[in-house]
Structure formats: structure tokens, C-alpha cells
Amino acid sequence: MPVGRRASIALGGALLGGAAPVAVEVAPGAFVLPGEAAEASAANLGAIANTGFLLGRDAVAVVDPGGSLAHGQRLRRAVEAATRLPIRHVILTHAHPDHVLGGAAFADLGAEVVAHARLPAALAQRREFDRRVLAREVGEAAAGSDALAPTRLVADRLALDLGGRVLDLRAWPTAHTDHDLTVLDSGAGMLWAGDLLFLGRIPALEGSLAGWLRVLAALRDLPAVRAVPGHGPASVPWPEAAADLARYLEALRDGTRAAIAAGIGIAEAPSRVAPEEARRWPLAEAYHARNVTVAYRELEWE
Numbered sequence: 001m002p003v004g005r006r007a008s009i010a011l012g013g014a015l016l017g018g019a020a021p022v023a024v025e026v027a028p029g030a031f032v033l034p035g036e037a038a039e040a041s042a043a044n045l046g047a048i049a050n051t052g053f054l055l056g057r058d059a060v061a062v063v064d065p066g067g068s069l070a071h072g073q074r075l076r077r078a079v080e081a082a083t084r085l086p087i088r089h090v091i092l093t094h095a096h097p098d099h100v101l102g103g104a105a106f107a108d109l110g111a112e113v114v115a116h117a118r119l120p121a122a123l124a125q126r127r128e129f130d131r132r133v134l135a136r137e138v139g140e141a142a143a144g145s146d147a148l149a150p151t152r153l154v155a156d157r158l159a160l161d162l163g164g165r166v167l168d169l170r171a172w173p174t175a176h177t178d179h180d181l182t183v184l185d186s187g188a189g190m191l192w193a194g195d196l197l198f199l200g201r202i203p204a205l206e207g208s209l210a211g212w213l214r215v216l217a218a219l220r221d222l223p224a225v226r227a228v229p230g231h232g233p234a235s236v237p238w239p240e241a242a243a244d245l246a247r248y249l250e251a252l253r254d255g256t257r258a259a260i261a262a263g264i265g266i267a268e269a270p271s272r273v274a275p276e277e278a279r280r281w282p283l284a285e286a287y288h289a290r291n292v293t294v295a296y297r298e299l300e301w302e
Contacts (some may be wrong), residue, residue: 018192023078026228026235027188029055029165031082033066033075034234037200037282040067040098040137046145047071049098049230052192053079054161054185056164059088062111063183063192063228065102068134069144072102089160090148091169093230094177095122096204097130103148109123114158115150115172116179123147154181172196174207175215191224191238197247199232202281205252205291206271213249216242244280251277256295257302266296 022111023031032052040046046067053062059230060079066072079087088108092115093099100123101245127147135142152158160167168184176195183192195204196215205212220239227238255273264272270289274297 002094023052023075023082024234026175027050027185027190027226028160030185030188030190030228030261031055031078032228032234033078035067035098035231039283039286040134042141043140043181045070045138045141046098046101046134047124049096049195050228050232050234051075051088051099051102052081052228054165054167054183055083055085056165057217058085059295060085060165061089061091061160061162061167061183062106063086063091063243064093064099064194065090065106065148066084067098067101067145068138069102069104070141072105072145075102076105079179086297088162090112091115091160091167091181091183092119092148092150093181093183093192094179095119095126095133095147096177097126097134097147099230100147101130101134104144104146107146107148112152113148113150114152114154114169114181116181117153118171118179119181120150120153122177122179123149172192172215172218173211175212176203176205177207180207180215182219184224186223191219191222191227191234191242193219193227195230196230197227197232197236197242199229199236199241200282201231202284202287203245203248203286203291205294208257209249209253209295213246214251218244218248228282233243248274248281252291252295253299256292256299260296260300266293266300269293 035049158169211252251274259269269290278284
């Protein structure tokens, strides 16, 4: 199949939602399976994050295997529909369950599993809890879902050569989490940002608010013209697409600082910090209060 054109690959048989799933070719040889803008449920089987894969001359790299075994199987079938090349690398952008619990679908391949140097500690801390939550959210369909243990760790940067396609993997300081990893496909001008970039649903802050703003500024300087967000459309213009996320994070920072200065306690702050900005975002009711609490605990010690 020619990779020099934009295309969608329809897969035979659906694993999710009754319709044939599709992988969208966002750049030549770069495919994204868009996630649903929702919380994990029995209806979507945890397929709420963007996942995808990149084709080189010799091999395939998967970027995030998905949120459940069914999601990972869907992604693997997308790879098989696009190419007969072997999957030699599975890249984990961070340890959140909607990005990693589909790893079991790739466990038999012996692929190299690449992640930030701090991801194994995060995975060990949350893996069993995340599996229990997935079972609660999606029911029996969660059976068999599990993350893959990393076999190659990135402390700073790593180049992966797929054959005529070199990926620049970069480990970032604490931002969305303390173990965020991005993939820059410089030949295609494409940044795979993981959850350092949210669109269409409110960001979830776990790591450092100040750190996320610093990392986002650094990402804007990378040589990319398109980005694949962890959540949102399959690809977006870069760095323009960072504007909404930056506005939310700045409103969260400024509003939290103002609440602390006014003597508003941590329990009351979630209802007082950046309410107008929060209302712009889907799923704000599930995440904004927690974001404020995380920001408050960080910023009260400035």
C-alpha cells in the first residue's frame, strides 16, 4: 500500500462499538487510532486515548498500546492491515492505564518496550490498582488487560531507527507526570506528544503545573508542524494546537496563586479557581477539582 498519501485503513471486523475501526494516516507511514472523548466504559472498552504506529523500511514502532486488551488487539490488527513488517518497538509515553493496559495484545512479539527511566516505578505503584479500576469500568471485557514491562529506558534521549525513519525519543522533567516521553518523527515533521497535549477534554494534572508549562514551552520549539495529542483529533497543527492547553494551565496557575494569597483553603479552592476556564472543557467535573488540589499543594510552597 502506498504510504505517500493520506488514507484510512478499515479493519475487518469490529472489536469496539459495532463499526469497523479505522486507523488514520496522518503523515506518510504514520497512523493514529483516535480514542473516544469519554471516560472508560463497557461501551468503549477503555479505548479513550490516541494510539498509533509508525512504519519504517525494516520495522514498525507502536506508540502506546491502548487502554485494554481489546483496544490493543484493535491496534495490532491495524498494523497488520497496513504492513507485514515486524513490530520491533512498543513505546510507552507514560504509565496511565488508557495508554498502557493494551500492552498484553503485543506480549507474544518479543518487541522492545521503550519508556522513560522513571516509568517502571510509576507502573509498579499503580498497575494493580489500574487493572481493578478497568475491571470496574468495563466489566468482564477487561480480562487479560495488562501493561508490558519496559525493556529499554530513556533517561534523556534515544534515537530509534526503523529503517529510513529515525525517531527521536525524549524523556522530560516532571510535567503531566514525572515520566513523560515524546516521540519526534522529524522527517515527517510530526510530534507524538502523549498526554503532554490534551485537546477536546480537560487536562489531568498529576506531576507539576510549573513543570508542565515549562515542558510545553520547550515542545513548541521542536521542529514539528503537526502533533498527535494523547487525547483529541488524530493530528493537529503545531505549535498552534498548544494554545488551549497553555491557557488552561496558566488560568489554573494564576487562579490557584490568587486563592492562596486570599487565604482560601485547599478544600474551598476547587470551586473558586478558574471556573470560567474549566467550563470550556469536557469532563471538567471529573478532573478540574483534582487539578486545583494538585496545583495548590505545589504552589503553596512557592
